[in-house]
Amino acid sequence: MTPERPDPVVPTATYRLQLQPEFPFGAAAAAVPYLATLGVSHVHLSPVLEAVPGSAHGYDVVDHARVRDELGGEEGLRALSRTAREHGLGLVVDIVPNHMAMAPRHNHALWEVLREGPKSPYARWFDIDWEAQGGQMLLPVLGHPLGTEIEHLEVDGEVLRYHDHVLPLREGTGELPLPQLLDAQWYRPVWWRLARTELNYRRFFSISELIGVRVEDPEVFEATHAKILQLLHEGVIEGLRVDHPDGLADPDGYLRRLHEATGGRWTVVEKILADGEHLPASWPVAGTTGYDALRHIDGLFTDAAGAGELLGRYRRFAVPQTDRGGDWAATVRRAAYGVLSHELATEVDRLTRVAGRLCTTSPDPALRDHAPWALRTALQELLVRLEVYRPYTSGDAAAVVTEEAAAEARLAFVVPEEAGAVDVVRGLVLGRHGDGPGHVEFRARFAQTASALRAKSVEDTAFYRYVPLLSATEVGGNPGNPAVSPADFHAYCARVQHDWPGTGTAVSTHDTKRSADVRAALAVLTECPERWADVLAEVSRDGDGVPDAQLAWAAWQTVFGLGPASGERVQGALLKHVREAGLYTSWTEQEPPYEAAVAQFVAAGPCGAPGERVAAFRNTLEPHIRANMLGTALVQLTMPGVPDLYQGTEAAYRALVDPDNRRPVRFPPEDPGAKDTVTRAALRLRGRRPEAFGAAATYAPLPAQGPTAAHCLAFVRSATVVTAVTRLSLRLTESGGWQDTRLPLPPGRWADVLAPGRAFEGHARVAELFERLPVALLERVGPDGPSGSSAGETRHAGTSSEA
Structure with missing residues (x-):
């Protein structure tokens, strides 16, 4: 008789930790008591299987059968799981089915393929075209063409050494002269530049150091998932995040096989949905990792008209010099x-x-x-x-x-x-x-x-x-149309609640180019594009030393969004920016004079005295940045789906692209502030009222009424919880404030979760609702409050019957 499978545990909220040798399982376990106080239900771990030694991310797996020694090994993971359970938490783990590290000395399966060729039992693991390149697998590891590097190739017993690279020799070839020895191998070491046109194995994007794995083969699936499945079935972990399913030959088949093997455990996939694209309905998963939610949340706090005007200013400022980057589609x-x-x-x-x-x-x-x-x-x-x-x-x-x-x-x-x-x-x-x-x-x-x-x-x-608005250039985003109307947001949430109630939602991740709080600041620029243009004109009067206007626009926005930070962090992010753009320099064709000019400009301008003018301008907008930041946080935490918090983001968290966003964080944060208050309140409410947010919950828009109603975004969950946030607060201030705008509440008495002692009934005046914070979280309560104690003073702007 087949044992009954337990119903999958669906998290109420997850908290992502970036594991690395400097932050192993033991450090994660030490953070568990703090994380339990936040109100999350699960700790979300970056990859835990054996990776290249020293890896700071773990996506370069070398052995699927072992938990990573540098993190504390399998016993360390099991100890972390026990600690988590003692505090009422479970574990969710990131898995990497698409690729492994091209590191033969650490990757046993790849070592055997290089030694034995297509007859190796491991050959089926990797997507290698043995018909190309004369039956040899190209290894783009040489720093220069072979003729100049051959003196650095050395036979050492049964291996071939090239600097830090160690490669196996085909049996019986160790005594051959070096040129003939190279021809006799199942691989051919070549100049790294040949990877562009000659490579004959599938890789991750264009990263030759990561080789594609054929998990569509049932035997390969079994071998590469056995350890993770064991940990699942033994209760060490309870759910999965699947990295990059789009790289697989057959994502549909893989996800069906994974669903069957896990017994239907909660699983989300890192699927990037384009604007208007829906997740395939046949996929047996809970949903995505949340980039689609990110785009909709960010769009709520972006002014459509202002974004259009900002684009016009950008085109006049930056595009004439290059004639590029002025149109998104082009x-x-x-x-x-x-x-x-x-x-x-x-x-x-x-x-x-x-x-x-x-x-x-x-x-x-x-x-x-x-x-x-x-x-x-x-x-x-x-x-x-x-x-x-x-x-x-x-x-x-x-x-x-x-x-x-x-x-x-x-x-x-x-x-x-x-x-x-x-x-x-x-x-x-x-x-x-x-x-x-x-x-x-x-x-x-x-x-x-x-x-x-x-x-x-x-x-x-x-x-x-294309950088008119940096907050829109985020994974899954649509920079050509960055704003999302409240109606579109509500339609998206209703669809998620109906189709994918267990999907993940995210606003900051290890892959976001800017954290949610940086993007929240940048979105304010869509409410004041003319003032931003004036500031740029002021700081750009002296054009000497500006390498190109497009980069200058991005650099000034970077320091505006980031706020006070070290010049080193800004320099690193902008060097990556120009290399990724590939217009004047790149990762593979670096242009030192241009990069030096960029560094000089950034040091003298955005990170120099002119940057103080940008900082002063940012300070004048701080209340509106705060409104966006808190609004983003509360919407994510209470909308349909399972919110995933990235490490440190329960408090103000300003980070740029990796590696800046993977820096260690403190538990608890040094300066928690209002965002921490909002986060804790929302997470604890989710834990206290799971029925209001789960698969059987409901979602309904809650329209405000009055002259500035468009600036209040509100919704109700299961007639139990009301979320209300301020959007486009600078425009609101310029139009005279809330005036007599009201929010009709559903019938009942509603306690203010963020300000215990306050409660509302009927038509709440929005100015009163937001008098302490630009956001509000209300819980429907009985006469004596949610726990039997008085909820305090009730505010009336009408009666419950009016609702």
């Missing part, structure tokens, strides 16, 4: 072409080869006689027109690779007959030309390449080239 398209011709050139080559093979062997004459260059062009033109990360087998690929995109792609061809390659490629993507192994391979590789392209061209390039 910026993305241009970036995508560049990524396909550089970082992902080898992936496009492999797709072209597969398509060519299918065409030349097809019995359909319509698929014959298409030149490789035509197929490659068709692939590129279709890929750059995808507006989502990838198609899925459970969805309609024609809705992703549309006929409209195909019509535009055909325009890249001069001869109409050659444009037929677009229809051939689209037909292969849509499965119209067959369903054999080659066709399945093509569709999978197209989807994998599409997701890598979207990530590299949008997240890692366009976000750094």
Whole structure:
């Protein structure tokens, strides 16, 4: 008899900790008593399996069968779990199914493949094209071409050494002269630059140090998930976050297999949904990790008209110098072409080869006689027109690779007959030309390449080239349309509550380019674009030393959003900014004179005396920054879904892109402030009233009434909890304040959770509701309050019957 599976535990809220050798399981355990006081139900851990020694993130897994020794090993994880349980908490763990570290000396499976080649039992683990490169796997590890590096290659017994790299030798080859020895291996060490065009293994995006894993193979799935599944079934951990499912050959099949193997445990996936895209309904998961929620929350506090005016100011200030970065769609398209011709050139080559093979062997004459260059062009033109990360087998690929995109792609061809390659490629993507192994391979590789392209061209390039409003350049965001109306926000929340009530929500993560509090400050600029332009004109009067106006605009916004901080942090973030943008320098083609000019400008300008003018301007807007910050926090904590708090964000948390946002934090924070008060109150309310927020809960908008009603965003959960926040508070102040705006409350008596002793009934005056804080959290109570004690003074602006 099969034992009954327990119902999955759905967290009420999670708290993300970034594990690393300097913050191991023991440190996490020491933080547990504090975390329990916050009101979260689960601690969310970054990857825990064995990784490259010294790794600060753990996504470079080398052994799926072991818990990472540097963090305290399996006993350390089990001890952390016991401590968490003693304090009423569970553990949720991040898993990395898509890739492993390309570190043979630490990765036993990869070591065996390099030693034994395609006959190794581990060869099926990795996505290697053994038909390419003469049957050798290319290893892009050499600092320069082989001719200049061969003197640094040394045979040492049964291994080949190159500086810190140690590679196994094929049996019986150790005595050969070095040139012949290299030719005899199952791998070929090459200059790292060849990875762009010659690589024959799948990797994570364009990172050659991370090799793709074939978890679509049942044996590989079993081997790479056995330890995690053991920890789940033994109750050490209770839920999973799945990193980057878009990189997998078959996300649908993987998630079904994972769901079955875990017994339906609570699982969320790091799925980046484009604007208007929905999570596939057939996926057996609780939802996403929350970037879709982030975009909707941020958009609430962004003024649509002001964002348009800010864009106009930006175009006049920054774009004339470069003629780039003034239009979002054009910026993305241009970036995508560049990524396909550089970082992902080898992936496009492999797709072209597969398509060519299918065409030349097809019995359909319509698929014959298409030149490789035509197929490659068709692939590129279709890929750059995808507006989502990838198609899925459970969805309609024609809705992703549309006929409209195909019509535009055909325009890249001069001869109409050659444009037929677009229809051939689209037909292969849509499965119209067959369903054999080659066709399945093509569709999978197209989807994998599409997701890598979207990530590299949008997240890692366009976000750094199109910068009118930095708070909008966030994963899952739409910088071309950054504002979200209250109506759209309410519609999104209603859909989430109905379809994915256990989904994750997030506003700050280890991957956000700016923390929620930095973005909250930047959003205020959409309420005063003309004043921001005046400040920039003042600090930019002396144009000497400005390397380019686009960078200057981004730099000034960076210091405005961040507030007081060390110049080192700002310098690091802006150096990353210009390298990611890739306009004048990049990670692989660094331009020292330009980077030196950037450093000098940042030190003398944003981090120098002119930066004090920006700081003074920021100080004048502090009440409105505070309103956005507290509003963002309260909305995330009480909207549908399971809120995930990133370490340190229960208090004011101003951080830039990694590694800045992965710095250690203090438990408890030094200066908790009002945000901590709001966070604790909301989390404890979720714990006290789980029925108001769970799968059976309800969500309904609560419209305010009066002359400034648009500035009050409110909703009610299960007729039990009311959330109300101030939006666009600077515009509100300029229009004369709340005046006689009122919030009609549902029937009953409502205690102010953030200010014990206050209660409301009927039509609450919004000015009174927000007299202490720009946000309010109300709980419906009986005559004697939620715990039988008096809730204190009741405020009336009407009667309960009026509601």
